[in-house]
Amino acid sequence: MRPIERVDKPSDAVPHKLVGAEKTAPGGALDFEKLFAARLHAARVRPYLASALFALHPVETRQVPTMAVDRHWRCYVSPVFVARTPVEELAGVWVHEVSHLLRDHHGRSDRFAREHRLTGRGERLRMNIAADCEINDDVYGDGLVRPEGAVGPGSVGLPVGELMEEYLLKFAVGPSGWSTTWLDCGSGADGLERAWELGPGGSHGLTEQERDAVRFRVAEGIRGRPGSVPEGWRRWAEKAFHPPQAWRELLGAAVRSAAAGSGAGEDYTYGRPSRRSAGVPRAVLPSLRRMPPRVCVIIDTSASVSDAELGSAVLEVAAIARAVGGRRDLVRVLPCDAAAPFVHSLCGAEGIPLIGGGGTDLRAGFARALAAKPGPDVIVVMTDGQTPWPATRPPCRTVVGLFSRHGARNSWAEHDPEYVPDRPPAWARVVEIGSPGPTRS
Structure with missing residues (x-):
């Protein structure tokens, strides 16, 4: 990793105060009119960020070199910095700081630090630099002037268009290169709380629900202006509307929910007498017992499904067997491409023959599954979705594990490149x- 030089730079040690009607900051008052004029300019040139910009609460302090944010959406402002910086540049700093919060750089920094076992202020400085590189490669221009000394990917010899986590793997803070220890965007940029921050118990902070609401409004504004928003912000908005999901947990919960549905596998048994027998002398009444559900797993084995995805499907079959109490006799596996010639009882997940490799028509799989006697209580389908679906709803619950195909248009094509x-x-x-692997030829 490329090293970056660290050079100490002194900072003022004047305690901060909340912005209010009084202007009593030692050494010169904060110019509120200039600061808010810059925020208004930022909202005019980046209207999709307006709700986030006006959600920030300013806090006056001389302990930051420029402007900084904490994870509770407070913006700490240096009066000296505001006095010497033109309004157009201040507007860019407003957008820069709110971008840290919208892109969850504090949460991402904490996760990166845990995963890579990173500790110390030097590592958090590195995260601040990487977060700045992610933001500054497309934040300026079109009405926003780049402030002097702003850190960007080009200034440290890194490629543009990458994420903070990718940049962190490509450079290090070392004895030669850059003087960046003055850089301090607050805990909102790197997750490390500062002594001058108000903390979770301070006033004017946003709750977690309020922060999520701001992000949603910004994402909604970006989606409404698709032609005037940088690509990085469009990708962020898409994730804000459709966040990554822990699909294994969701799939397991969906199967368990379907298996526990009313009317699935209920029958009377004398193996456990009913509690009502006490009210009927010299008679034994059967109890109503819920039997484990019968599950049929239809696995798409067409050519458009990769070997890695088939491996995931086999693992899910084993998990489904555990979800029904280990009763493998109640789980049947049905490989299907354009036809479904065989139905297999589950003995071991590693012994399932996943034959196929042609086109896809899972309607044949549904028909074969429903023709079985007794019929399934739950049908689980593992597919990439390149199939026609049954015209009518099956008489049992259906769960579809859909292999992701986001952004991979060519992977939709089986015989027609225009087919979606x-x-x-x-x-x-x-x-x-998950995400798709290379398809089988």
């Missing part, structure tokens, strides 16, 4: 699974 499959029908519980 329909989404699974509304009567199926759909869970997005």
